[in-house]
Amino acid sequence: MDQILPVIADGIIYSAWLFIAAIGLTLIYGVMKIVNVTHGSFYALGAYAGASFTGAWLAHGYPPLLSYAVLLGAAAFITLVFAPLIERGILRFMYAKDEVVILLITYALFLVLEDTIKLIWGVNPYYVAEPYAMLGSFDIGGLPYPTYNLILVGLALVAGGGLAWLLRSTRVGKLLTVVIHDPEVSRAMGINVGRYYLVTFTFGSMLAAIGGSFTAPTVSVVPGLGVDVIVLSFAVVVIGGLGSLPGAALGAVIVGLVRSISVHYAPQVELFVIYFVMAMVLAFRPRGLFSLAEPRKI
Amino acid sequence: MRRDRTPLVLGAILAAIVAAGPFLPPWLLFILTIGIARGMVALGLMLLLRAGLVSFGQALYYCIGAYTAGALGIRLGVSDVLLQMLAGAAVAAFAAWILGFLLARYRGIFFGLLSLALSMILYGLIVKNEALGSTDGLNVLPSTLFGTRPHEGWVRYTVVVAATFAGVIAALLVHRYLQTPLGRLAPAIKDNEIRVEYMGASARRAIHVKYVIAATLAGMGGALAATTVGHIDPEMAYWTTSGEFIFITILAGTGNVIAPFLGALIFGAIHTVAYDLSPNTWQMTLGAALLALIVFLPNGVWSLFARRKAA
Numbered sequence: 001m002d003q004i005l006p007v008i009a010d011g012i013i014y015s016a017w018l019f020i021a022a023i024g025l026t027l028i029y030g031v032m033k034i035v036n037v038t039h040g041s042f043y044a045l046g047a048y049a050g051a052s053f054t055g056a057w058l059a060h061g062y063p064p065l066l067s068y069a070v071l072l073g074a075a076a077f078i079t080l081v082f083a084p085l086i087e088r089g090i091l092r093f094m095y096a097k098d099e100v101v102i103l104l105i106t107y108a109l110f111l112v113l114e115d116t117i118k119l120i121w122g123v124n125p126y127y128v129a130e131p132y133a134m135l136g137s138f139d140i141g142g143l144p145y146p147t148y149n150l151i152l153v154g155l156a157l158v159a160g161g162g163l164a165w166l167l168r169s170t171r172v173g174k175l176l177t178v179v180i181h182d183p184e185v186s187r188a189m190g191i192n193v194g195r196y197y198l199v200t201f202t203f204g205s206m207l208a209a210i211g212g213s214f215t216a217p218t219v220s221v222v223p224g225l226g227v228d229v230i231v232l233s234f235a236v237v238v239i240g241g242l243g244s245l246p247g248a249a250l251g252a253v254i255v256g257l258v259r260s261i262s263v264h265y266a267p268q269v270e271l272f273v274i275y276f277v278m279a280m281v282l283a284f285r286p287r288g289l290f291s292l293a294e295p296r297k298i
Numbered sequence: 299m300r301r302d303r304t305p306l307v308l309g310a311i312l313a314a315i316v317a318a319g320p321f322l323p324p325w326l327l328f329i330l331t332i333g334i335a336r337g338m339v340a341l342g343l344m345l346l347l348r349a350g351l352v353s354f355g356q357a358l359y360y361c362i363g364a365y366t367a368g369a370l371g372i373r374l375g376v377s378d379v380l381l382q383m384l385a386g387a388a389v390a391a392f393a394a395w396i397l398g399f400l401l402a403r404y405r406g407i408f409f410g411l412l413s414l415a416l417s418m419i420l421y422g423l424i425v426k427n428e429a430l431g432s433t434d435g436l437n438v439l440p441s442t443l444f445g446t447r448p449h450e451g452w453v454r455y456t457v458v459v460a461a462t463f464a465g466v467i468a469a470l471l472v473h474r475y476l477q478t479p480l481g482r483l484a485p486a487i488k489d490n491e492i493r494v495e496y497m498g499a500s501a502r503r504a505i506h507v508k509y510v511i512a513a514t515l516a517g518m519g520g521a522l523a524a525t526t527v528g529h530i531d532p533e534m535a536y537w538t539t540s541g542e543f544i545f546i547t548i549l550a551g552t553g554n555v556i557a558p559f560l561g562a563l564i565f566g567a568i569h570t571v572a573y574d575l576s577p578n579t580w581q582m583t584l585g586a587a588l589l590a591l592i593v594f595l596p597n598g599v600w601s602l603f604a605r606r607k608a609a
Contacts, residue, residue, distance in 0.1 A: 103352075104592060114581045115581045119579065271423075272423050282408065
C-alpha cells in the first residue's frame with residue numbers, strides 16, 4: 001500500500017497532461033459541434049514549434065528560465081499561423097454539413113497536416129530536455145518526480161480555471177454561451193457568429209498546441225506524435241460528455257487515475273482500461289457523465 | 299424497369315481477373331488482392347453508411363479476421379485461403395452479433411465514437427499481450443488452397459482468384475440483400491427513423507443486421523489481408539486503419555456493390571503512386587483527395603457512372 005502515493009501522484013500528473021490536451025477539443029465541440037481530428041495535429045505542431053523554437057533560444061545562449069515563455073509563445077505562434085487558415089479557408093464552408101461529414105473533413109485535414117509537419121521539420125527527431133531537466137526533482141513516497149511536472153499541473157489548473165472564468169464571468173463568454181445555444185438567433189441579434197467560431201477554433205487549437213509544446217521537453221518529438229493524442233483526448237472528452245468543461249476535467253482525472261493504477265498494478269492492461277472505461281461510459285451514459293437530456297426531433 | 303446489370307458486370311470482372319491474372323506482374327496481383335480485401339470492408343461500411351451510420355472502428359473486425367486467420371495457421375496449421383476467410387468472417391460476425399446489441403442503439407457521432415472505443419480496446423489488448431505478438435505482430439503461414447500449395451510464383455495468382463471469387467459472391471449476396479425489404483430500409487432509417495418505426499419496422503433490428511453483415515465482410519477482408527501480406531500486427535485495429543476504410547467508402551459512394559471494390563483499388567493506386575513519387579507527402583495527397591471528394595463528389599466516384607440512372 002506504500003505505492004498509493006506514487007499512484008495518485010502519477011495519476012494527477014497524467015490527468016493534468018490529458019486535461020490540457022483535451023480541453024480544447026471539448027471547447028470546439030461545445031461551440032461548433034465539430035469532433036475535431038486536427039486537434040492531434042495542433043498538438044504535434046505545438047510540440048515541433050516548442051522543441052525547435054526553444055532549441056534555437058537555448059542555442060543562442062539566452063536565459064534558460066525564459067524558455068517556458070518561449071514554449072508558450074511557440075505554441076501560440078504556430079496556432080495563429082495554421083488555425084485561422086483552416087477555419088476561414090475550409091471549415092467555415094462546411095458548417096451546414098452533417099456532424100459525421102465534418103469529422104471526415106477534419107480527418108482529411110489531419111492527413112494533410114501530418115505531412116505538412118514533415119515538410120517543415122523533416123523526419124528526424126527533435127530534443128530539448130533543458131526546460132525539463134533544469135528544474136531538478138522532488139520525492140514522493142521514495143520515488144523521484146521531475147519538478148517540471150508541477151508546471152503541467154499548474155498549467156492545467158490555469159487553463160481550466162481561466163476558461164471557466166472566461167465563459168461564466170465575461171461578456172465574451174456570455175455571448176459565446178448564447179452562440180452555443182442558438183447560432184441562428186444570435187446572428188439575428190447582431191452577434192458575429194463567424195468571428196466567434198474563428199476565435200473558438202483558434203483558441204481551442206492553441207490549447208492543444210500548448211499541450212504539445214509543454215510535452216516536447218519530456219519526449220523526443222517525432223512524426224506521428226499527435227496520432228495517439230487524438231484518440232486519448234477523444235476518450236477523455238467522451239467520458240466527461242462532449243462539450244462539457246467540468247466533464248473534460250472529470251474525464252481527465254478518471255483516465256489519469258485509471259491509467260496510473262493499471263501502470264502500477266497491472267501494466268499489461270494499460271491501454272485496454274482507458275478505452276474500456278470510454279466504452280463503458282458510452283454504454284451506460286452515451287452523452288457522457290456530465291450531460292443534459294436532449295429533445296428528440298420528429 | 300431496367301435490367302439489373304450488376305451480376306453481369308461482377309461475372310465479367312471475375313472472368314477478366316481469372317484470365318488476365320497469369321500475365322500480370324506479382325506486385326499488381328498483390329495490390330489487386332489487398333484492394334479486394336479492403337473492398338470487402340468498405341462494402342460493409344457502405345451498408346452502414348446507407349443507413350447514415352459511420353463506424354470509426356471497423357478495423358476491429360478487420361483485425362479480428364486477420365488474427366483468426368493467423369491463429370488458425372499457427373495453432374492448427376490451417377493455411378487454406380478460403381477456410382481462413384470463412385473463419386475470420388465467422389468470428390467477426392459472432393463478435394458483432396454480441397456487440398451489435400449495444401451499438402444498434404447508437405446513432406450519429408456516438409455510433410462512431412463507441413465503435414472507435416471498441417476497436418481501440420482490441421488494439422490495447424494486442425499491443426500489451428506477448429502471446430499475440432505484441433507490437434511486433436505475428437507471421438502468417440504461406441497460403442494454400444484446397445490442401446495444395448501452389449507452385450512458387452503462382453501463390454499470388456491463386457490467392458487473387460480465391461479472393462475474387464469470395465469478393466464476387468459477397469458482392470452478389472449484398473446486392474440481393476439491398477433489394478430485400480430489410481435492405482431497402484437503410485435510406486429510410488437515414489431519412490427519418492421515427493417514421494420507420496411508425497411503419498412497423500424496427501430500425502434497431504435492421505441496424506443490428508447491417509452491423510453483423512458489415513463485420514462479417516470486414517472479418518473476411520482481414521483474413522484475406524493477413525494471408526496476402528503474410529504478417530499481422532495490432533496496427534490493423536488502430537483508428538487510422540478504420541480511417542482508411544472510411545476514406546475508401548466515401549471515395550466509392552453508396553451507389554452500387556461494385557463501388558467499394560473500385561474505391562479500394564483507386565485508394566490503392568493513389569497510395570502506391572503518391573508513395574512512390576514522394577514518400578513524405580503521400581498522406582497529404584490522400585487528405586487533399588478526400589477533401590476534394592467530400593466537396594465536389596459527395597456521392598463518391600460511383601456517381602460519375604450512375605449519373606443518369608434513377609435510384
